[in-house]
Amino acid sequence: xxxxxxxxxxxxxxxxxxxxxxxxxxxxxxxxxxxxxxxxxxxxxxxxxxxxxxxxxxxxxxxxxxxxxxxxxxx
Numbered sequence: 242x243x244x245x246x247x248x249x250x251x252x253x254x255x256x257x258x259x260x261x262x263x264x265x266x267x268x269x270x271x272x273x274x275x276x277x278x279x280x281x282x283x284x285x286x287x288x289x290x291x292x293x294x295x296x297x298x299x300x301x302x303x304x305x306x307x308x309x310x311x312x313x314x315x316x
Contacts, residue, residue, distance in 0.1 A: 251292045261287060 249255040249263040261283055268279040286292070 247294070251294065264292075 245254075246263050246267065249260055250267060252260050255263065261280075264286065265276070265279045265283040268274055268282050269276060272279075274282065
């Protein structure tokens with residue numbers, strides 16, 4: 242993946258349509274889905290998740306989990 246494509250996919254530089262197109266293209270290239278299916282997958286991902294490079298969000302999740310464990314709650 243090129244740096245430009247990665248930056249676009251995570252939303253660092255591109256407008257929403259270019260981000261969607263870059264994600265769709267990556268899904269087609271890496272997973273072999275047809276364009277129509279890749280577009281649906283990209284749309285679903287964008288509607289439900291924020292994207293970041295692997296490993297960059299885990300420290301935030303760990304900090305939030307540690308803070309949450311300070312307070313009693315029931316599951």
